[in-house]
Amino acid sequence: MLETLKALAEPNRLHIVELLRDGPRPVGDMVQRLHLRQPQVSKHLRVLSDAGLVDARVDAQRRIYTLRTAPLQQLDVWLERYRQLWEQNFKRLDALLDEMKTSHRKSKHPKR
Amino acid sequence: MLETLKALAEPNRLHIVELLRDGPRPVGDMVQRLHLRQPQVSKHLRVLSDAGLVDARVDAQRRIYTLRTAPLQQLDVWLERYRQLWEQNFKRLDALLDEMKTSHRKSKHPKR
DNA sequence: TACGAATATGACTTGACACGTATATTCTCT
DNA sequence: AGAGAATATACGTGTCAAGTCATATTCGTA
Structure with a gap:
């Protein structure tokens, strides 16, 4: 590695x-x-x-x-553990955007 | 990178x-x-x-x-171009194994 | 305000490594 | 066998980066 x-x-x-x-x-x-x-x-x-x-x-x-390609595959496996991290962030972003849209429609402020 | x-x-x-x-x-x-x-x-x-x-x-x-995570994502993108390479190899291996099984059943030698 | 905790930065030393030149090795072809 | 092509290796050199020690900086607290 x-x-x-x-x-x-x-x-x-x-x-x-x-x-x-x-x-x-x-x-x-x-x-x-x-x-x-x-x-x-x-x-x-x-x-x-x-x-x-x-x-x-x-x-x-x-x-x-x-x-x-073996060592590159190994690198890929190593990255896998980090991929979760940014996918997690994407989910959070999605949630935030969703909340903003909702609050806009309902004319409320997003909480948190 | x-x-x-x-x-x-x-x-x-x-x-x-x-x-x-x-x-x-x-x-x-x-x-x-x-x-x-x-x-x-x-x-x-x-x-x-x-x-x-x-x-x-x-x-x-x-x-x-x-x-x-941004730079790691970039690394991931870079690796993508190589991922194709080993997936290609997997396909070739699959094909070979398949051919071996077939030739065994038909008692033939695998060609090339 | 003085002091200590947490961290960053500078000067210095040392080891690793990239590069160049020269040479060794292995093979082909005549 | 000899010559030349293709590649690897040995050796010397300069550069850069990692480590250490000492010091600067910033902030909380007595």
Whole structure:
């Protein structure tokens, strides 16, 4: 979880993840798209790999990297516990709006 | 988005967020729970505040911090684009399992 | 008004990490 | 076997961020 966040909390690595969202890519491809030198891209890929966010398949001299969704699913699960919080707020807002409408119709002041 | 990730990608700050999930708390309360000195907690709260993840309400000398869900909702939206990916994989897996069952019944080999 | 509680901020130190350069490794092709 | 392509790794450097200590600030209370 924390490792996932640390891995994603770096602009270039986040960018790599976004690239891989569209499908697997070799390293050289990413070197071209990001404005980075090859060693740096390899290092970022190492970090992402250690975090379980990518997988490498060997193709001759090239390594084709693929996005692994498992850590993202984990993040999604973690967020679930917070989703309740804002849904709760939506409900409260709905209630408030409803109360305002009602009080308007009845020409009363909303209480609380 | 990136700022949110950077803010969360630090163990103590993540811990603070988890604490605030249960409701607002004054700084001193968090100092006791986390094994951190007061200045450090204040600084982490500063980072979280800059990222829009917390809000402070003044109560005499104390400041009561509250979790703001907006950045987490944003994270949720970002994840949405990846959720499709693993749901796609689930479908593929379903299809494969289905095919295996079928081929077993018909005593055939699954194709491709 | 003086004092203590609660919190924020500044100066400083240290460790981690992103980047660059150079080099090693592995594979293809001639 | 030799050359070159594609990628990974080692090492050095600068920057930034987390931690600590000391101090400032604000407020309640004796």
